[in-house]
Amino acid sequence: MSEHRISMTVNGQQHRGLVEGRLMLSDWLREAAGYTGVHVGCEQGVCGACTIIVDGRAVRACLMLAVQADGCSLTTVEGLAAADGTLHPVQQALKDCHGLQCGFCTPGIAMTLAALRADDAQPDEAAMTQAMSGHLCRCTGYQGIRRAIRQLAAEDGTP
Ligand code: FES
Ligand code: FES
Numbered sequence: 001m002s003e004h005r006i007s008m009t010v011n012g013q014q015h016r017g018l019v020e021g022r023l024m025l026s027d028w029l030r031e032a033a034g035y036t037g038v039h040v041g042c043e044q045g046v047c048g049a050c051t052i053i054v055d056g057r058a059v060r061a062c063l064m065l066a067v068q069a070d071g072c073s074l075t076t077v078e079g080l081a082a083a084d085g086t087l088h089p090v091q092q093a094l095k096d097c098h099g100l101q102c103g104f105c106t107p108g109i110a111m112t113l114a115a116l117r118a119d120d121a122q123p124d125e126a127a128m129t130q131a132m133s134g135h136l137c138r139c140t141g142y143q144g145i146r147r148a149i150r151q152l153a154a155e156d157g158t159p
Contacts, residue, residue: 011079
């Protein structure tokens with residue numbers, strides 16, 4: 001068993017730890033750091049529930065080792081809303097359009113859409129819909145998610 005010291009920023013907070021080399025980032029975030037908004041479904045990169053943002057890119061935390069995130073800046077769904085509680089536009093659209101049912105898939109979907117729209121990017125409806133191809137909703141609530149995407153595109157004035 002090999003152990004490694006890691007240090008990373010999660011939602012603006014510095015975290016340090018000692019982890020086994022084989023520990024997945026999703027497990028470390030949930031169990032050691034307390035970010036239980038990182039949902040773990042398939043544990044093999046298929047469902048998208050565990051998606052977080054690592055250095056600006058949407059990443060499946062169940063496919064990344066905790067040691068690989070050493071030195072990185074991470075955002076989980078807990079860090080998506082503004083400090084005053086104002087929802088991120090993606091969260092607001094999902095709320096407005098009933099884009100969630102049980103909510104298990106929702107953090108991953110929100111993080112993928114947020115990563116796509118970071119740095120003032122304005123992806124169109126087709127690009128956001130395409131990005132959803134890597135997400136499974138076991139409640140089959142896809143129509144609400146599509147309505148949320150259409151709302152985001154309309155707000156941005158993109159086709
Ligand atoms: S739990 Fe990571 S993709 Fe399903
Ligand atoms: S809302 Fe239940 S899994 Fe998507």
